[in-house]
Amino acid sequence: xxxxxxxxxxxxxxxxxxxxxxxxxxxxxxxxxxxxxxxxxxxxxxxxxxxxxxxxxxxxxxxxxxxxxxxxxxxxxxxxxxxxxxxxxxxxxxxxxxxxxxxxxxxxxxxxxxxxxxxxxxxxxxxxxxxxxxxxxxxxxxxxxxxxxxxxxxxxxxxxxxxxxxxxxxxxxxxxxxxxxxxxxxxxxxxxxxxxxxxxxxxxxxxxxxxxx
Numbered sequence: 001x002x003x004x005x006x007x008x009x010x011x012x013x014x015x016x017x018x019x020x021x022x023x024x025x026x027x028x029x030x031x032x033x034x035x036x037x038x039x040x041x042x043x044x045x046x047x048x049x050x051x052x053x054x055x056x057x058x059x060x061x062x063x064x065x066x067x068x069x070x071x072x073x074x075x076x077x078x079x080x081x082x083x084x085x086x087x088x089x090x091x092x093x094x095x096x097x098x099x100x101x102x103x104x105x106x107x108x109x110x111x112x113x114x115x116x117x118x119x120x121x122x123x124x125x126x127x128x129x130x131x132x133x134x135x136x137x138x139x140x141x142x143x144x145x146x147x148x149x150x151x152x153x154x155x156x157x158x159x160x161x162x163x164x165x166x167x168x169x170x171x172x173x174x175x176x177x178x179x180x181x182x183x184x185x186x187x188x189x190x191x192x193x194x195x196x197x198x199x200x201x202x203x204x205x206x207x208x209x210x211x212x213x
Contacts, residue, residue, distance in 0.1 A: 024154025
């Protein structure tokens, strides 16, 4: 098995999260009510705090190790295995698998060769029993998997990923009040303990760890 944590992802998503959809998860008006503000003069700061909090939770560098809004990525691995886990759950579709053959030429892998499972904590690509995987080139990154992941639109996130909006409120509220780290290096505390405890609880509920077996 190739674990999700073993797949190397492109530096940026092929289609990054739509900022308008982020505000459909948590709007400026909702965050202002949370922190008991009514003045419109700082709405741009509230909006920036929501974006900052979202990107701190979403994606391969986020605390949750998940894709929140729907997005596309390309990952590379060194070869095939019977089961290949796909990172950034939930997996929606595997859009294409291609590989470099032994002559170094790129080939698109036939969908008859594999099946896709979207069940469990992480989705996976699995070899069809009657078929073997093709041989690949010995150079680096011979297999590329393009996939779509995430919960869909902002409304879909609210409906199907309960608890995420609460975590987003906690962190966005903190970022609005304290845009810089609480302490300086080498002892950096990004959020105060009361907020951190609440976030830790949400992350334990919602996050995916690399060793999720």
